[in-house]
Amino acid sequence: MKPVLEGRDVSRSFGGLMALHRVSFQLFEGEIVGLIGPNGSGKTTLFNAITGVFPPQEGEILLDGKPISRLKPFQICRMGIGRTFQIVRPFLKMTCLENVLVGIVGKDEKGTSREERVEQALSELEFVGLGGQSHRLAGSLTLLQKKMLELARALATRPRVLLLDEVLAGLNPSEILQALDMIEAIRVKRKVTIFWVEHVMGAIMTACQRIIVLDQGRKIAEGPPDEVRSNPRVIEAYLGGADA
Amino acid sequence: MSEFLMFLTNGLVMGGINAISALGVSLVVGIMRVINFAHGEMYIFGGYLSYQLAVGAGIPPVLSMLCSVAAVFLGGLAIEKWLIRPTYGDEMYSLIITFILSIILQNAALLIFGPYPVKPPSLVFGATNIFGLFHYGNQRLLSLALAAGIIGAIMYLVRRTWFGKSVRAISQDREMAAMLGVDHLKVNMISFGLGCALAASAGAIIAPIFPVTPSGSGAVSLTAFVVVVLGGMGSLKGCIVGGVILGVLENLGAAYISTDYRHIFGFIILIGVLVLRPWGLFGKRI
Amino acid sequence: MKRAGLAGVFLIAILVPFFLNQYWLHVAIISLFYVMMASSWNLIAGYTGQVSFAHAAFAGVGAYTSGMLALYGGVHPALGIIAGTLLAGVLGLGLGGLCIRMGGIYLSLTTLGFSEILRIIITNEEQWTRGTMGLQIPGVFSVYSKTHYYFLFLAVTLAFLVLMRRLLNSDTGLAFRAVLNDELAASTSGIDTVRVRLMAFTSSSAMAGLAGGLYGHYLMLITPDIPSLGQMFLVLAMAVIGGMGSFAGPIIGAIALEFLSEYIRIYGEYHLLLFGLVALVIARFAPSGMVGLWEKIWRRR
Numbered sequence: 001m002k003p004v005l006e007g008r009d010v011s012r013s014f015g016g017l018m019a020l021h022r023v024s025f026q027l028f029e030g031e032i033v034g035l036i037g038p039n040g041s042g043k044t045t046l047f048n049a050i051t052g053v054f055p056p057q058e059g060e061i062l063l064d065g066k067p068i069s070r071l072k073p074f075q076i077c078r079m080g081i082g083r084t085f086q087i088v089r090p091f092l093k094m095t096c097l098e099n100v101l102v103g104i105v106g107k108d109e110k111g112t113s114r115e116e117r118v119e120q121a122l123s124e125l126e127f128v129g130l131g132g133q134s135h136r137l138a139g140s141l142t143l144l145q146k147k148m149l150e151l152a153r154a155l156a157t158r159p160r161v162l163l164l165d166e167v168l169a170g171l172n173p174s175e176i177l178q179a180l181d182m183i184e185a186i187r188v189k190r191k192v193t194i195f196w197v198e199h200v201m202g203a204i205m206t207a208c209q210r211i212i213v214l215d216q217g218r219k220i221a222e223g224p225p226d227e228v229r230s231n232p233r234v235i236e237a238y239l240g241g242a243d244a
Numbered sequence: 245m246s247e248f249l250m251f252l253t254n255g256l257v258m259g260g261i262n263a264i265s266a267l268g269v270s271l272v273v274g275i276m277r278v279i280n281f282a283h284g285e286m287y288i289f290g291g292y293l294s295y296q297l298a299v300g301a302g303i304p305p306v307l308s309m310l311c312s313v314a315a316v317f318l319g320g321l322a323i324e325k326w327l328i329r330p331t332y333g334d335e336m337y338s339l340i341i342t343f344i345l346s347i348i349l350q351n352a353a354l355l356i357f358g359p360y361p362v363k364p365p366s367l368v369f370g371a372t373n374i375f376g377l378f379h380y381g382n383q384r385l386l387s388l389a390l391a392a393g394i395i396g397a398i399m400y401l402v403r404r405t406w407f408g409k410s411v412r413a414i415s416q417d418r419e420m421a422a423m424l425g426v427d428h429l430k431v432n433m434i435s436f437g438l439g440c441a442l443a444a445s446a447g448a449i450i451a452p453i454f455p456v457t458p459s460g461s462g463a464v465s466l467t468a469f470v471v472v473v474l475g476g477m478g479s480l481k482g483c484i485v486g487g488v489i490l491g492v493l494e495n496l497g498a499a500y501i502s503t504d505y506r507h508i509f510g511f512i513i514l515i516g517v518l519v520l521r522p523w524g525l526f527g528k529r530i
Numbered sequence: 531m532k533r534a535g536l537a538g539v540f541l542i543a544i545l546v547p548f549f550l551n552q553y554w555l556h557v558a559i560i561s562l563f564y565v566m567m568a569s570s571w572n573l574i575a576g577y578t579g580q581v582s583f584a585h586a587a588f589a590g591v592g593a594y595t596s597g598m599l600a601l602y603g604g605v606h607p608a609l610g611i612i613a614g615t616l617l618a619g620v621l622g623l624g625l626g627g628l629c630i631r632m633g634g635i636y637l638s639l640t641t642l643g644f645s646e647i648l649r650i651i652i653t654n655e656e657q658w659t660r661g662t663m664g665l666q667i668p669g670v671f672s673v674y675s676k677t678h679y680y681f682l683f684l685a686v687t688l689a690f691l692v693l694m695r696r697l698l699n700s701d702t703g704l705a706f707r708a709v710l711n712d713e714l715a716a717s718t719s720g721i722d723t724v725r726v727r728l729m730a731f732t733s734s735s736a737m738a739g740l741a742g743g744l745y746g747h748y749l750m751l752i753t754p755d756i757p758s759l760g761q762m763f764l765v766l767a768m769a770v771i772g773g774m775g776s777f778a779g780p781i782i783g784a785i786a787l788e789f790l791s792e793y794i795r796i797y798g799e800y801h802l803l804l805f806g807l808v809a810l811v812i813a814r815f816a817p818s819g820m821v822g823l824w825e826k827i828w829r830r831r
Contacts, residue, residue, distance in 0.1 A: 015528070051718050077720040091711035093775075102708045105701045106720020157720050279635050327814060335634045339581045340770060341813050347763045348806035355803065462759060466646055469639045504654045511643045515628065518640065522632050 002065055004029045004193050005050070005081070005161045009059035012049055019045040021217040022059065027161065032187050032194040034204040034225075037214035038238055043197040044086055046214070047163050050195075051083050052076045063160070077106060082159030084150045086166045086197075092139035099138050099149055100124050103156030124152040127189075128182060144175045151182065155190060162186065164196040168203055176200065180207060205229060213237070246378035251499045252492060253374070257384050257453075259491030260391030261446045265464065266471035266483040267398055268442030274478040275414055275435045277335060278328060281342040283443050283468055284461030285349035286316050290444025291451035292357050295364040305367050309448040313441050320440030324433045346461070353458040361455035364448075387449050394445060395484060402480065407434060443468075463507055470510040474517050476527025485525060543684060547677040555676045561788035562683040563745045566690050568768040568780035570737035573694065575766075576774035577703075578730045579710045580634060583762055584625065584641035587648045588618040588735040589742030590757025594652060594659060596743040597667035597752050602658075607670045611743035618739020619732055626731035630724055645759060652754045664753040667746060679748050686744060690737065695777065697733075706730055710775070760802065767809040773819025782820060 003026035012020040020042045027033055035043050048054040050061055052073040061069045068076050082103075091099050100121040104112075112120075125131050128148040133141065138149055147167055154162060164183070168176050180203055186192055198204040204211065205225040213221040213228060215237040221228050228234055265287060272280050280286075293312030297303045303311070327345065331337040366383040374380050402408035410431045413421040421428065447456060447464075471490050475482020490510060498506040517524060546558055571585045595617050596610030605613070629640040653661050660666075671678050697703055705726045708716040717723045746752045755761065764787070772783020787805065794801040816823050 053714065053718070072722075073714075073717040074720050074722045077718055083718050085715065089712050089715040091708055091715065093711055094707055098704060098707070101701075101704055102716065102721065103719045105704055106716075108720065153719055273635070277635075279638065327810075330814065336575070336579050336581055337813065337817060339634070339638055340575075340766065341810065343581075343583070343763070343766065344770075344806055344810045344813060347760075348803060348810060351800075351803040351806065355800070462646060466643055470643070473636070473639065505650065507650060508647055511647045514640065514643050518628050518632065518636065522636070 001028060003027055003062075004064060005195065006062045006065075007046070007050070007056075007059065008062070010046065010049055010056045010061060011058040012045060012054060012056050018217050020049065020056070023214065023217070023219050024059075025212055025219070025222075027193050027195055029193055030187070030191065031210065032183075032196065032208050034208035034211040035195060035197045035214065036199075036201070036204060036211060036228075040216070041214040041237075042217040043214055044165060045217075047083060047165055047195075047197065050076075050163065051081060074106065077157055077159075078108065080158070080160035081163065082154035082157050082161070082192075083163040084147070084154055084165055084167055086169065088143070088146045088150055090138040090141075090146050090149045090153070093137065095135050095137055096125055096130055096141070096149055096152075097121055097134040100152050100156045103153040107157050121156060124156050125149075127155070127185075128152045129178075143170055144178065147171075147179065148182065151186070155186065155192075159192055161193045161195060164194060164198075166197055166199060168198060168200045176203060183207065249374075249378050250380065251495050253378075253380055254384075255492030255495035256488060257388045257391075257491070258450075258495060259488030260388050260395070261450050261487075262467060262471050262491050263484045263487030264391055264394050264442050264449075265446040265468040266475065266487050267395070267480065268439040268446070269468045270472045270475075270478060270480070270483050271411070271435050271442070272439040273472065275411055276328070276338075276432050278331075278338040278436075279342065279469070280436070280439060281339065281465060282323075282346040282349055283439070284463070284465035285346050285353065286320070286440040286443035287447035287464045288353060288456045288458060288461050289316055289319075289349070290447030291364065291456035292353065292362060292447075293444075294448040294451060295362045295456075296357075298364050299362075305365050305452075308364065309445075312448055313444045316444035317437045317441035320437035321433050323440070324436035328436065329429070329432070346465070350458055350461055353461075357458065359458060361457040362451075363455040364451050366452040381453075383452055387453060390449050391446075394442070398442075399480065407431065411435065466507070467510055470514045472524075474513055474524055476524030478528065479524070479526035482524055482526040547680050552676055555680055557789060557792050559676070559680050559683050559748060561785045562680075562687045563741055563748075564765065564768055564784035564788050565687055565781050566741035567738060567765045568772065568784040569691065569694060569777075570734045570741070571765050572769045572774055572780040573706075573734045573737075574727075574730050576769060576776070576779070577698065577706045577710055578727050579713075580630075580727060580731065581638045582641045582731065582734075583638060583759065584622075584644045584735070585738050585765055586759070586761040587641075587645040587757040588622060588738035589745065589761070590648060590652065590754070591618045591621060592739030592742030592744075593746030593752045593756050594665070595739075597665055597746045598658065600747070601665065601667050607668065607743075607747045611740065611747065614743035615736050615740040618742070619736030622735025623728070623732045625735075626728045630727050630731065642759075645757060645762065648757050649754050649759075652757065659754075662754055664751045666751050669750050670744075670747045683744065683748070686740070690740075691781070698777065702726070702729070763802070764805070767805050769819075770809050771812050771819055773821030775818065776821045779819050779821040786820075 005027040007023060007025045009022040009024055010020055011022055023046060037043055049056045052071055056069050060067050063079055063081065068079060101117060104117050104120055122134060125134055128151050130145060130148055130152065141149060168179055171179060187194055196204060208225060211225055211228045212219060213234050220237060221231045221234050269283055272278055290312050293315055294308045297308035297311055298305045327341050328338055331341060368382040368386050370382050371379040372382055372385060402411060410426045413426055414428055414431060471483060471486040475486030494506050494509050497509045547555055550558060567589060574580045574582050592614035595614035596607060599605040599610040599613060600607050625640065625644055629637045652659050705721050708721055709723050709726050713723050742756060768783035768787045769780045771787060773779025791801055794804060812819060
């Protein structure tokens with residue numbers, strides 16, 4: 001079976017600092033794969049490489065077997081990769097409805113009328129639980145709502161793969177549960193493959209089928225949560241090798 | 245031949261002035277991502293204040309120059325604190341505010357100093373024989389020396405002092421620098437003041453040779469920006485090399501092609517750089 | 531409620547020539563010119579976040595192209611104005627294409643350079659442009675009548691505003707505002723941000739060309755003051771004081787400031803300085819301009 005999203009020997013440096021060193025990975029359709037690692041290990045850099053914001057300098061990224069490394073971010077989005085951001089970035093001065101509409105407009109499908117697009121946007125808002133907020137400005141939402149809005153906007157672009165960047169950051173425990181439900185709903189009902197960077201270990205260990213671990217720009221482990229959790233190299237990376 | 249050498253040396257002198265002026269812009273852009281459109285006005289205030297102090301108040305010329313630069317430095321600190329600081333993160337508003345400021349200062353200069361060009365007294369007189377090839381004005385030579393001196397001082401500042409280290413840390417990675425305890429508000433304020441002071445010193449140095457007028461500020465700003473783009477944003481070396489190249493080209497161009505269009509060379513260079521090599525000679529490749 | 535208000539404004543606008551004397555009618559016509567300029571500048575600055583300093587220069591392109599075509603080529607002003615608009619648009623496309631990729635600062639610098647260079651060329655090529663003395667060009671109508679000019683300006687301005695409104699409410703307008711809010715998020719949501727900004731820049735420069743062409747044929751004397759940074763500043767101040775990023779802001783700013791500047795004119799040299807100070811205060815303390823302040827007051831009730 002061919003992977004939906006694949007990275008081969010992806011490398012990226014910033015002014016002499018090697019942020020990613022020959023990282024390879026594969027995501028298969030319908031999977032939910034976690035990406036963890038200590039601060040500065042290159043997780044967001046990998047996401048930026050995949051979405052074309054800071055393209056890989058060496059190596060290749062393939063979506064459904066097609067290379068996408070040389071494409072611009074908006075083209076990569078249209079090909080089917082959606083993302084959310086570590087620090088949530090909705091369009092603050094626009095309404096929730098308009099936020100989601102941007103995603104739909106970005107997809108640039110011909111032959112849909114304005115009404116159809118608005119309907120589609122409203123259904124996305126419903127899906128994430130913001131159905132009653134369509135006319136509120138994004139800037140006035142709570143943190144959880146902003147994150148849901150970002151998800152709705154990403155979903156509106158009809159992604160094959162969704163990149164979640166620390167989507168649980170800053171949420172309290174009950175909000176985390178709501179977010180987890182939403183992510184599962186996205187995976188199951190919308191048939192989206194999910195690649196998820198996260199620091200909230202408990203959540204990612206339970207939700208993901210497979211975890212990839214980065215440290216200082218290199219992949220150091222990959223496997224089911226239990227294996228990764230007890231992998232000595234992973235423990236060392238997080239604890240800095242200190243012994244109990 | 246001696247005529248050519250004279251034009252070339254003129255270019256070097258102007259190049260030095262351009263370099264200092266551009267350093268003022270580059271510092272502020274590199275640290276704060278802010279373009280100070282009022283840069284040209286700082287330059288002419290440097291020249292005008294130095295004139296007023298020397299001629300109006302009878303203060304010795306060297307002291308006048310120093311005082312006027314100091315005054316502009318203080319003004320720069322105030323401007324950063326009250327006008328620029330609130331716009332952090334919003335590139336557009338800082339552009340707009342400094343543009344409005346430049347119009348205000350330009351008109352204020354017109355009202356306070358009048359529209360006539362003024363020329364502060366020279367510090368030295370006479371001319372020197374350069375290698376037996378041509379005679380060159382001593383005041384101009386002094387200007388070149390002063391410019392070189394200031395550049396040297398800035399390089400020392402950047403390489404050896406805490407300020408310079410903070411500047412380099414911030415321009416590489418702002419967040420990392422903040423985590424390491426660099427007080428970026430203070431650094432920003434001093435940088436902006438320094439940027440204005442550099443502009444003022446350029447104006448004060450050149451004023452005894454080429455009189456300053458309030459309407460000349462636009463060309464000054466533009467020249468500084470062109471040098472920064474040519475040399476590469478955030479590069480000290482770039483300002484020096486770029487400044488000299490532009491100074492020489494403009495002088496040779498004005499001498500041999502056309503004086504009316506001297507400023508067009510700068511613009512052509514700007515367009516050329518943007519098309520062929522947007523990060524300039526020494527800037528970071530994007 | 532809103533429609534009644536708009537209808538009322540429209541009615542007043544039509545009746546203006548009948549209760550203003552020639553001098554104030556002239557001021558009204560000039561303010562319509564500035565409405566077009568401030569609104570189209572707002573399209574790039576307020577709606578897509580690019581501060582261009584070439585706006586007045588593009589108006590100058592329109593004015594001089596149309597004027598010189600009419601004077602030296604006997605071309606009818608209507609065609610000349612269209613030619614000026616197209617040329618301004620083409621130059622805008624070229625200039626934008628050069629610097630839009632590089633980011634806000636480069637765009638501002640390049641447009642600044644372009645503006646100064648254009649002014650230098652116009653001033654120096656005296657043989658064709660009569661430099662600072664000004665070029666006398668024919669008007670649009672064979673018989674001069676301020677009332678006719680007023681209605682011409684009003685018609686064009688209204689068409690202008692209607693088109694802008696439709697653009698902003700369209701998907702393109704949505705893309706504009708997304709780019710303004712957060713360019714990175716817009717691009718990862720599928721918006722071709724470079725294309726969007728280029729479109730905004732090109733259409734806005736064409737609009738400036740149109741306004742300039744019309745203006746030139748009204749004044750019948752064009753000078754390098756039109757493409758000057760002083761004019762650029764006025765346009766910017768009107769948009770900022772009125773309220774950047776809102777539709778009505780630049781309109782209100784343009785009319786208010788133009789009429790105000792006539793009152794200040796007795797102070798002669800101070801008027802740019804005064805505008806500058808007001809604009810600075812507003813930019814610093816009330817960045818959404820008069821419209822923003824009004825909305826804040828309205829929301830408090």
